[in-house]
Amino acid sequence: MATPEVVADSCRSLGRVLAESRRSVRVTQDRLAVLVGWSRSSIANVEVGRQTAPRAFWMACDVALGREGALLAAWGRTDALARRLREQEKEAQIRQLLTAPSPGFVCRALYRLLAESGWSP
Template sequence: MRMTPSAPLRARRVTTAMVHDYRREVGQILTAYRTAAGLTQQELATLTSYSRSTVAGTETGKQSAALGFWQAADRVLHAGGVLHKAAIHLIDIARALAAQTARDQAAASLLTHCTHPGHCECAIVVAHWTARELRALREALRLNYLQYAELIGVPVPAAVAWEQPAAPRPPLAVQITLDRTLSHAAAEARARFRLLLRADPSTA
């Protein structure tokens, strides 16, 4: 039985399955420390001032215990900070998943609903042209920066700068041009634009 958790997750996207798997792994490590200490679940519950159901649910990964429980368990089981650190990482990836889900929902709200993204004839509405949408449009059109800048009528440095993180939004006149460019793009390019936005959860 492992007595330390696996390395922190470094995947670009966190999934619900990843969170559940890590929760189960940390629960198994808790079980290993408790067993090594010769304690029953009830005894650990008493020593940490939590219920036996909390201990049982946490060990199976079916329950997400409060950080206070992990701190107490780490102290009682002399885990040397292993359980406490694992719990903090578990909280971090759960928060990352929640934030990622919120970003995905925000991205979806930018676009009109489409039931056939592979060959799309639907109109696409972009609420705000940020670095994320600008990059997706250029890549959807399969253009380099020079070609893209010429198409929307702006200097190349401006086209490059607007795609950088935290860049200011383009002027209103340029955003209108971008709206027109997207609406006049081929169906394949518009479908690709949708897919690129969905594949990129980053925010501008």
């Protein structure tokens, strides 16, 4: 089960892996920012888990730091946790709507949540 705390811990751990990878090849945050096309402050925020970054960022860091896919794989695990947490939150909303129905509203809200989850009639 994914929790906000587990996802936050995973983001911080992923950031530490980036920082350690960067330091191991003696690349500064400023230099990495230039290499991957992001700002130095974004690099710093990602390294402490305050900011998330998309797949393309992790691919670029892998190439820039010579990590051969290790950073992308670590990001994939964190991203999967975050996706699972979002799914669980939607499921909880659906359960709540179904346990305390109010005609009309429930149908619209349930339909919207199901549609966001990929369901189609």
